[in-house]
Amino acid sequence: MSKFPKFLMAASVAALTAAPAMAEKLGLGRAATEAEIAAWNLDVFPDGSNLPAGKGDVWTGEEVFAEACAVCHGEFAEGAGNWPKLAGGADTLDHEDPLKTVGSYWPYLSTTFDYVRRSMPFGAAGTLSDDDVYAIVAYILYSNDLVDDDFVLSKETFLDVELPNAEGFIVDDRADTEYGTFTNRCMSDCKPGAVEITTTVVFPGDPNSGTDATPISQAVMGTAAAAAAPAEAEVTEAAAEAPAAEEAAPAMALDAELVAKGEKVFKKCKACHKVGDKAKNGTGPILNGVYGRAAGTVDGFKYSKPMLAAAEGGLVWDEAELSGYLANPRKYMKGTKMSFAGLKKDKDIAAILEFLKSHSQ
Amino acid sequence: MSTETKGTGTSRRGFLKGAAATGAALGAAGAARAEGDPLITEVQEWASGLGEGVDATPYGMPIEFEGDVIRRNVEWLTADTISSINFTPIHALDGTITPQGCAFERHHSGAITLKKEDYRLMINGLVDTPLVFTYEDLERFPRAQQTFFLECAANTGMEWAGSQLNGAQYTHGMIHNMEYTGVSLRTLLEEAGLDAAGDLKDKWVYVEGADASSNGRSIPMEKALDDCMVAFKANGEALRMEHGYPVRLVVPGWEGNMWVKWLRRIEVMDKPVESREETSKYTDTLEDGTSRKWTWAMDAKSVVTSPSPQMPIKHGKGPLVITGLAWSGRGAITAVDVSLDGGVTWQEARLAEPGKPMALTRFYLDINWDGSEMFVQSRAMDDTGYVQPTKAQLREVRGLNSIYHNNCIQTWHVNANGEANNVEVS
Numbered sequence: 001m002s003k004f005p006k007f008l009m010a011a012s013v014a015a016l017t018a019a020p021a022m023a024e025k026l027g028l029g030r031a032a033t034e035a036e037i038a039a040w041n042l043d044v045f046p047d048g049s050n051l052p053a054g055k056g057d058v059w060t061g062e063e064v065f066a067e068a069c070a071v072c073h074g075e076f077a078e079g080a081g082n083w084p085k086l087a088g089g090a091d092t093l094d095h096e097d098p099l100k101t102v103g104s105y106w107p108y109l110s111t112t113f114d115y116v117r118r119s120m121p122f123g124a125a126g127t128l129s130d131d132d133v134y135a136i137v138a139y140i141l142y143s144n145d146l147v148d149d150d151f152v153l154s155k156e157t158f159l160d161v162e163l164p165n166a167e168g169f170i171v172d173d174r175a176d177t178e179y180g181t182f183t184n185r186c187m188s189d190c191k192p193g194a195v196e197i198t199t200t201v202v203f204p205g206d207p208n209s210g211t212d213a214t215p216i217s218q219a220v221m222g223t224a225a226a227a228a229a230p231a232e233a234e235v236t237e238a239a240a241e242a243p244a245a246e247e248a249a250p251a252m253a254l255d256a257e258l259v260a261k262g263e264k265v266f267k268k269c270k271a272c273h274k275v276g277d278k279a280k281n282g283t284g285p286i287l288n289g290v291y292g293r294a295a296g297t298v299d300g301f302k303y304s305k306p307m308l309a310a311a312e313g314g315l316v317w318d319e320a321e322l323s324g325y326l327a328n329p330r331k332y333m334k335g336t337k338m339s340f341a342g343l344k345k346d347k348d349i350a351a352i353l354e355f356l357k358s359h360s361q
Numbered sequence: 362m363s364t365e366t367k368g369t370g371t372s373r374r375g376f377l378k379g380a381a382a383t384g385a386a387l388g389a390a391g392a393a394r395a396e397g398d399p400l401i402t403e404v405q406e407w408a409s410g411l412g413e414g415v416d417a418t419p420y421g422m423p424i425e426f427e428g429d430v431i432r433r434n435v436e437w438l439t440a441d442t443i444s445s446i447n448f449t450p451i452h453a454l455d456g457t458i459t460p461q462g463c464a465f466e467r468h469h470s471g472a473i474t475l476k477k478e479d480y481r482l483m484i485n486g487l488v489d490t491p492l493v494f495t496y497e498d499l500e501r502f503p504r505a506q507q508t509f510f511l512e513c514a515a516n517t518g519m520e521w522a523g524s525q526l527n528g529a530q531y532t533h534g535m536i537h538n539m540e541y542t543g544v545s546l547r548t549l550l551e552e553a554g555l556d557a558a559g560d561l562k563d564k565w566v567y568v569e570g571a572d573a574s575s576n577g578r579s580i581p582m583e584k585a586l587d588d589c590m591v592a593f594k595a596n597g598e599a600l601r602m603e604h605g606y607p608v609r610l611v612v613p614g615w616e617g618n619m620w621v622k623w624l625r626r627i628e629v630m631d632k633p634v635e636s637r638e639e640t641s642k643y644t645d646t647l648e649d650g651t652s653r654k655w656t657w658a659m660d661a662k663s664v665v666t667s668p669s670p671q672m673p674i675k676h677g678k679g680p681l682v683i684t685g686l687a688w689s690g691r692g693a694i695t696a697v698d699v700s701l702d703g704g705v706t707w708q709e710a711r712l713a714e715p716g717k718p719m720a721l722t723r724f725y726l727d728i729n730w731d732g733s734e735m736f737v738q739s740r741a742m743d744d745t746g747y748v749q750p751t752k753a754q755l756r757e758v759r760g761l762n763s764i765y766h767n768n769c770i771q772t773w774h775v776n777a778n779g780e781a782n783n784v785e786v787s
Contacts, residue, residue: 025551025552025554026501026502026552028494028498028501028502028552029484029492029493029494029495029498029552030492030493031490031491031492031493032483032484032485032491032492032493036483036493037483037485037491040483040485040569040625040626041485041486041626041628043567043577043628043634043636044634045632045634045635046635072440081440082437082439082440082441083440093646093650093651093652093762094648094649094650096761096762097762098646098650098762100641100646102641105641105652106640106641107635107640108635108640110635111635111636111637111640111641114634114636114637115636115637118575118577119469119470119573119574119575119637122443122444122470122573123470123573125470125573125574125575126573168650168651168652169640169644169651169652169653169654170651170652170653170654171653171654171655172653172654172655172656172657173653174653174656174658174660177758178660178750178755178758179745179747181754181758182747182748182749182750182754183746183747183748184748185698185707185740185742185748186707187698187706187707187708188705188706188707189705189706190704190705190706190707191703191704191705191787193705194702194703194705195702195703195704195705195736195786195787196786196787197774197784197785197786197787198784198785198786198787199523199524199784199785200524200782200784201524201525201526201527201670201782201783201784202523202524202525202526203525203526203527204527204782205527207435207436207437207526207527207531208433208434208435208436267471270443270471271441271443282440282441283441
């Protein structure tokens, strides 16, 4: 197997042979500073180059993982809902529907470190310390039975770990296995007889309607017809569902500027919580109407035990309670499912409360 | 807006009401039919009254009757719309240019709001002078302009396991085709200087975005210097937020994941990073469990966009336009064949324009439909001599666990009523 993709050895070397050094420079841009390069140049390579200083052990990793990752990836990295599983799947790659995880599929440990450090946790990328990243990666290795529970991951031990599928990849070989074969442009008598249907469509209807019996042509046209007056239908529906008590409540005065600021802060929450007409429960419950609502009452959301207990105790999400919860969720309610570090700035809390208020009337 | 209350002429409803009042509704309606279509024989409101003035919509949207020509996602495919995909309504479009507003989206950490003033592009690594550009800097380099398709490697991926979703939008809609304006990547790399990189043959560039996912990919230097573009306009106007405003990378013919949005950094390297998106994702597992990596090019492919499940034939037998799209990431489309009998016989379709390299090509086949059932297929050829394969041919080489790079021939079963369904055939 060649180490380099085939196309690079083919005809088009012209791009490389032109002499870039001779190109006329325009003098645009400015020199990047070392601090700037260090801030963005985070890539870690399979040979461990460009790893930062630091270390993390499995047990610290378990704690950090529970706090920062488990809400989507499960306490044991086994995955939650439709979110990626990070552990398991050993020896499934040649089976039907292989389970591809860090342990079963990823070739390089550097990829895990690089990705966790630059892109995780979802909605709060770039907030983990390098030690935390080492610890999380150590825990993911442990979850895949690849290291013992006393393992400490650091720059020094990084290359001690080889992932099981390190040798499982080949460079694109379509030029050898496909391109020479897929050349037959048959025009007639290309199949021995009349063709028959071998597989019919699994989801014949609109894939979002849940009513597979409806032919898609009708389902789509139905959508078009309904699109003429969607706003009206939704308003009527919402009005019909609104409890009488809410109707009687006086509308809260809103500070539009603060609402807009709150919408920005809400980006930290969006990965798990939705608001608006189309909102559905996700990792967290929908937040329409949360301001002033009794806790733990969104239909169809599975709350944590502590949240249900608090609801039983009569918790209502007024300004004081929401502020306390959002400032430090885990301190406010031990055992809450909400894996969020909290809003450190009072003005962010004020803004988000105003935003939630705007979705509560 | 009403089309009936304005105007002083005899509206259709007024005419019928008047007829009913005389107790001769049916006869009068019949007479109206015999005399001609009231849409023609009567002065219509829009032909008499006035329409909207200029500036009624400072930035125009499609007319309300086109409200169903929109991107759609499939809710249960992914955990969250923030890291998800939707589909271009290719079934309802014609020509080759995809309007930005209905061009499919794929985000890994959501579409971010990044102002031009806050935009920075860094070039670092094995270059003579690591540089930082502002958006204004980019506008001062000599510009390039060309039209390219962008196809997600996972387009048609669901169909690998059989006929799954019923519509060209869902099976083939992770594609768009736009006219890009920007600066060639080569120009920017040369501005930073490549002497420090030495022999360029085994060098790479790593590209990453400014969003939380950063979505980094390693690209061989040869491709970087050949035809990649740092684009800031599409179809003449600024990129849309969902497509990477203000600046994205264009990697002609190669899988969409490499077209990094909100491009913030280009690093010249002596080896690939082996990032998440080029190891754990966008790799192709074969039957024996080994996986292909660096499968960048999108092979020649085509699909009939109408008739198709979302575009049934409603006019009955007689003249019928069969149309679709063809493209190749390895060159220009030279021909497209269409089969109406599931691949037993083929006839060459008419290309609306000669194929352009790594851009969509529109094809037409005008037939006189006799009202009998059809198994409609299309097959693309490109200038490398490649012929688009069947799903069976692909499965024979790759097994059943592949996801990406499914460029198989698609079959729509059209019944006598003109309704179309996604099927696989023998």
